[in-house]
Amino acid sequence: MKPQRVAVIGVGVLGASVGWNLSQRGVEVVFIDAGRPGEGVTNWSFSWVNASNKTVSKSYFDLNVAGMKAHRELAGTIGPDSWWHPDGHLRWAADPAATGELLKTAELLTSWNYQVEICTGAEVRRRLEPALTLPDDSPVLFYPDEAWVHGRHLVGRLVSKAVTSGAEHRFGTTVRDIGTGADGGIRSVALSDGSRLEVNVVVNAAGPAAADVAGLVSRYFPMRREPGIITRIGCAQVPIRRAMHAPQIEIRPDGDSSVVLHSREIDALIDTGEDPAELARSLHESARQVVPDLGRGRTAEARVVNRPIPADGFPSVGAVQSVPGYYEAVSHSGITLGPVIGRLLAREIISGERDELLADFHPERFGS
Numbered sequence: 001m002k003p004q005r006v007a008v009i010g011v012g013v014l015g016a017s018v019g020w021n022l023s024q025r026g027v028e029v030v031f032i033d034a035g036r037p038g039e040g041v042t043n044w045s046f047s048w049v050n051a052s053n054k055t056v057s058k059s060y061f062d063l064n065v066a067g068m069k070a071h072r073e074l075a076g077t078i079g080p081d082s083w084w085h086p087d088g089h090l091r092w093a094a095d096p097a098a099t100g101e102l103l104k105t106a107e108l109l110t111s112w113n114y115q116v117e118i119c120t121g122a123e124v125r126r127r128l129e130p131a132l133t134l135p136d137d138s139p140v141l142f143y144p145d146e147a148w149v150h151g152r153h154l155v156g157r158l159v160s161k162a163v164t165s166g167a168e169h170r171f172g173t174t175v176r177d178i179g180t181g182a183d184g185g186i187r188s189v190a191l192s193d194g195s196r197l198e199v200n201v202v203v204n205a206a207g208p209a210a211a212d213v214a215g216l217v218s219r220y221f222p223m224r225r226e227p228g229i230i231t232r233i234g235c236a237q238v239p240i241r242r243a244m245h246a247p248q249i250e251i252r253p254d255g256d257s258s259v260v261l262h263s264r265e266i267d268a269l270i271d272t273g274e275d276p277a278e279l280a281r282s283l284h285e286s287a288r289q290v291v292p293d294l295g296r297g298r299t300a301e302a303r304v305v306n307r308p309i310p311a312d313g314f315p316s317v318g319a320v321q322s323v324p325g326y327y328e329a330v331s332h333s334g335i336t337l338g339p340v341i342g343r344l345l346a347r348e349i350i351s352g353e354r355d356e357l358l359a360d361f362h363p364e365r366f367g368s
């Protein structure tokens, strides 16, 4: 079926990437978001572009490697602007057992031709990050091809380029209903502002709300609940250059005057009822142990958000045959995967061709 007009429901990194790719190939696109573009999970993410943390399966790893490559190509096509920060990633652990695990993963990654350098703490301070406190002789893994992305800026760039190519947008309005014809195919979307748009394709890129949007075409799409907390610390001068995983805390720059903090250990406390402000303070304290200069910063913002994760933990990308014109683009690691999913899904929508890289991530594994 030829896409005549495509409604992209949800304009985070996934929706923006699919919509931009479609608009570059001459397809009529309408971006729809209940809020502002890029202000969902995409703005509350650690935003680390990597495949080193994706060794759970080879096909998932390969998709993430393709995601890293797609980011580099995208930066060449639309310009790196303020969104693309390809300065590599540092990772180290506190105890010998955890360090052993990191080194084992590094060995596996090397056997898969993934770039990793093993440095010492002293070398890292001398060559890369002078403001860090870490033991001189600790092994530190440096992944030179990894990066971080300013998600909201990337989305803004993609949407404005797509609009220049003719895409429309409706922001601040929610998709309430999806109309289908006698053959079950997509015909329209109804919005909370009272309007109805005629379309023959919808892309469900609604992030954590994707199960609700799937429900509008009577599809059961199981998703996990896995909340995370992100904190931004304002600082006069950002004391680090790149993203890093230190023991108990992840830290990255977030532009010229703030850093972003995250920790899986702190995420695990969200459901205990602990006050998010207290969790943000714990993040700040852990970060100060690693980068003492951050002690002078102040918590600017903190938010708990739910990760958009299909029930088995893997992306759900592609068509659902029983609803002609309905496609999904839902994934955790969406920052890493946005550009590659955008490109591959746009090709599938336009030509019906499905890329081998997506073989394990078909939406119909959850039923049609």
Ligand SMILES: Cc1cc2nc3c(=O)[nH]c(=O)nc-3n(C[C@H](O)[C@H](O)[C@H](O)COP(=O)(O)OP(=O)(O)OC[C@H]3O[C@@H](n4cnc5c(N)ncnc54)[C@H](O)[C@@H]3O)c2cc1C
Residues within 6 Å of the ligand: 009, 010, 011, 012, 013, 014, 015, 032, 033, 034, 035, 036, 037, 038, 039, 040, 041, 042, 043, 044, 045, 046, 047, 048, 049, 050, 151, 173, 174, 175, 176, 205, 206, 207, 208, 209, 210, 213, 227, 228, 229, 230, 262, 305, 306, 307, 308, 329, 330, 331, 332, 333, 334, 335, 336, 337
């Ligand atoms: C704590 C945390 C850390 C993370 N760290 C990383 C990381 O280091 N690396 C990485 O690659 N990924 C990471 N992720 C995951 C990544 O951030 C997400 O996979 C990605 O941002 C999802 O983008 P999205 O476009 O699917 O969703 P979103 O950005 O949430 O966009 C979905 C949009 O849909 C809109 N919407 C929802 N329902 C409707 C409706 N009915 N009508 C209209 N609009 C609607 C919302 O308003 C929203 O703007 C992290 C996530 C979290 C929470």
